[in-house]
Amino acid sequence: xxxxxxxxxxxxxxxxxxxxxxxxxxxxxxxxxxxxxxxxxxxxxxxxxxxxxxxxxxxxxxxxxxxxxxxxxxxxxxxxxxxxxxxxxxxxxxxxxxxxxxxxxxxxxxxxxxxxxxxxxxxxxxxxxxxxxxxxxxxxxxxxxxxxxxxxxxxxxxxxxxxxxxxxxxxxxxxxxxxxxxxxxxxxxxxxxxxxxxxxxxxxxxxxxxxxxxxxxxxxxxxxxxxxxxxxxxxxxxxxxxxxxxxxxxxxxxxxxxxxxxxxxxxxxxxxxxxxxxxxxxxxxxxxxxxxxxxxxxxxxxxxxxxxxxxxxxxxxxxxxxxxxxxxxxxxxxxxxxxxxxxxxxxxxxxxxxxxxxxxxxxxxxxxxxxxxxxxxxxxxxxxxxxxxxxxxxxxxxxxxxxxxxxxxxxxxxxxxxxxxxxxxxxxxxxxxxxxxxxxxxxxxxxxxxxxxxxxx
Amino acid sequence: xxxxxxxxxxxxxxxxxxxxxxxxxxxxxxxxxxxxxxxxxxxxxxxxxxxxxxxxxxxxxxxxxxxxxxxxxxxxxxxxxxxxxxxxxxxxxxxxxxxxxxxxxxxxxxxxxxxxxxxxxxxxxxxxxxxxxxxxxxxxxxxxxxxxxxxxxxxxxxxxxxxxxxxxxxxxxx
Numbered sequence: 001x002x003x004x005x006x007x008x009x010x011x012x013x014x015x016x017x018x019x020x021x022x023x024x025x026x027x028x029x030x031x032x033x034x035x036x037x038x039x040x041x042x043x044x045x046x047x048x049x050x051x052x053x054x055x056x057x058x059x060x061x062x063x064x065x066x067x068x069x070x071x072x073x074x075x076x077x078x079x080x081x082x083x084x085x086x087x088x089x090x091x092x093x094x095x096x097x098x099x100x101x102x103x104x105x106x107x108x109x110x111x112x113x114x115x116x117x118x119x120x121x122x123x124x125x126x127x128x129x130x131x132x133x134x135x136x137x138x139x140x141x142x143x144x145x146x147x148x149x150x151x152x153x154x155x156x157x158x159x160x161x162x163x164x165x166x167x168x169x170x171x172x173x174x175x176x177x178x179x180x181x182x183x184x185x186x187x188x189x190x191x192x193x194x195x196x197x198x199x200x201x202x203x204x205x206x207x208x209x210x211x212x213x214x215x216x217x218x219x220x221x222x223x224x225x226x227x228x229x230x231x232x233x234x235x236x237x238x239x240x241x242x243x244x245x246x247x248x249x250x251x252x253x254x255x256x257x258x259x260x261x262x263x264x265x266x267x268x269x270x271x272x273x274x275x276x277x278x279x280x281x282x283x284x285x286x287x288x289x290x291x292x293x294x295x296x297x298x299x300x301x302x303x304x305x306x307x308x309x310x311x312x313x314x315x316x317x318x319x320x321x322x323x324x325x326x327x328x329x330x331x332x333x334x335x336x337x338x339x340x341x342x343x344x345x346x347x348x349x350x351x352x353x354x355x356x357x358x359x360x361x362x363x364x365x366x367x368x369x370x371x372x373x374x375x376x377x378x379x380x381x382x383x384x385x386x387x388x389x390x391x392x393x394x395x396x397x398x399x400x401x402x403x404x405x406x407x408x409x410x411x412x413x414x415x416x417x418x419x420x421x422x423x424x425x426x427x428x429x430x431x432x433x434x435x436x437x438x439x440x441x442x443x444x445x446x447x448x449x450x451x452x453x454x455x456x457x
Numbered sequence: 458x459x460x461x462x463x464x465x466x467x468x469x470x471x472x473x474x475x476x477x478x479x480x481x482x483x484x485x486x487x488x489x490x491x492x493x494x495x496x497x498x499x500x501x502x503x504x505x506x507x508x509x510x511x512x513x514x515x516x517x518x519x520x521x522x523x524x525x526x527x528x529x530x531x532x533x534x535x536x537x538x539x540x541x542x543x544x545x546x547x548x549x550x551x552x553x554x555x556x557x558x559x560x561x562x563x564x565x566x567x568x569x570x571x572x573x574x575x576x577x578x579x580x581x582x583x584x585x586x587x588x589x590x591x592x593x594x595x596x597x598x599x600x601x602x603x604x605x606x607x608x609x610x611x612x613x614x615x616x617x618x619x620x621x622x623x624x625x626x627x628x629x630x631x
Contacts, residue, residue: 268471361537
């Protein structure tokens with residue numbers, strides 16, 4: 001079959017995997033917009049991300065079994081159709097509850113499509129090893145590109161456009177797969193032999209879950225820090241976080257240089273944790289300082305995800321079931337990561353915001369500005385806090401209109417900068433414990449990776 | 458280079474890079490990038506060489522805020538924001554479970570501390586400080602807050618504020 005396999009079919013299969021796995025992270029940059037438009041809480045909006053990953057984690061293995069039973073061509077086509085339909089429902093949702101429900105359905109369709117594609121790929125590309133490599137690369141590329149694409153769409157169009165654009169892409173990917181489905185229906189023969197399922201790679205999947213938790217925490221927290229903490233626009237944040245997928249491309253080239261999957265997995269986990277450690281210890285609120293940690297995380301994720309997926313699938317049959325386990329482990333990790341860091345940083349950001357406002361007010365009260373002016377400023381800050389309802393405030397309007405007197409004007413501008421510096425310090429510091437926790441989770445993945453040296457998986 | 462050596466270099470390089478990044482960020486102050494701490498309002502703060510009515514008024518206001526904040530167990534900055542508007546005051550009272558009477562006592566205590574500090578700094582004559590204290594002990598809450606927010610008008614018009622004693626007190630302000 002590989003000799004006749006048309007390139008559009010291979011591209012369609014890779015596109016389907018990339019599209020579905022991008023969805024686990026594509027809404028990250030849209031969360032602040034959804035948070036504001038649907039008037040919810042940080043914990044509430046995180047469920048737009050969590051629900052999709054949770055259902056993917058739960059549905060991946062049953063979906064793989066279903067795909068093998070009904071035929072992977074049919075399963076992939078139906079899965080993509082469900083994914084597209086649910087994407088449309090996400091786009092028209094005007095309530096958090098309906099959006100989350102549609103995301104759950106989208107995840108079911110996605111799980112069916114992704115695991116079925118892994119069953120179709122070996123016959124299409126010629127070998128299980130090449131199929132696994134293509135599948136893992138498409139998935140990692142989709143997951144890494146997701147936030148940047150989502151950020152661009154949110155800024156240029158709207159958060160709804162993220163879901164709308166998925167509809168034609170999913171349907172386009174389904175068209176070449178329909179030929180396989182028709183073949184299955186016509187012949188009544190499944191393209192793959194129903195083999196007995198071996199047990200999953202426990203340690204590799206455990207390590208995948210832990211490292212995915214760390215990476216999810218990194219993406220989720222970094223985006224919130226950039227948009228909610230440092231007040232970047234979604235497009236600005238998208239440009240900043242695109243460092244990670246670019247570095248991941250670099251990391252994927254190291255795959256060929258180091259054949260040992262364990263060494264790549266260990267190095268990747270160390271790099272992800274080191275990068276997260278750097279984000280936990282940012283010395284200033286400057287975008288440039290996030291670049292070195294992001295480069296490390298990007299290279300690390302490319303190394304560790306491909307190495308662990310390769311280990312989990314190596315010599316195991318059937319591929320779809322074991323691929324389902326890796327999907328399950330990765331998405332369970334994403335859920336754990338987000339749920340672990342969200343309560344910590346939502347508590348910390350409230351406390352740090354309070355401390356930062358007090359520190360900024362102290363700067364104003366102790367300044368040499370005229371007494372009535374500075375007391376008035378300190379009090380206008382209170383109004384800004386009330387207007388922004390618990391978020392890290394944009395403090396500029398509290399200082400408007402600027403005084404016309406040149407001396408007073410300069411004093412007020414200086415005070416505004418000092419206050420904004422205090423707020424940036426507060427916001428950045430609020431994220432530190434969560435980044436630290438994510439780094440620790442990443443380091444924990446070294447335990448199963450290390451044990452894998454001695455234990456037959 | 459054999460595969461084992463490449464594996465060793467990859468893992469070693471990753472460890473060194475991670476430690477280097479964390480070390481450099483720590484050395485650059487990463488662990489100390491936090492908001493400045495506000496000072497304890499109960500601690501005495503010396504006045505900064507007040508010259509002229511405006512500076513005296515400023516120091517008076519800050520001392521009064523310190524005194525009231527100390528009595529209420531909050532920071533001076535929190536209280537300054539709380540006294541901004543009636544709405545802010547209501548939110549503050551609700552958040553810290555403070556009654557009008559308790560707030561009034563605290564604000565009066567703050568004003569008295571400001572008079573003490575002004576006298577100690579030589580910015581207010583003892584002859585004026587005594588009657589001013591007596592008046593401030595019974596001033597209503599809204600007026601007490603207004604005096605904190607606009608100490609300059611108090612000090613500028615202290616004679617009017619003290620009523621019949623004004624003629625005796627004229628000339629005591631520096």
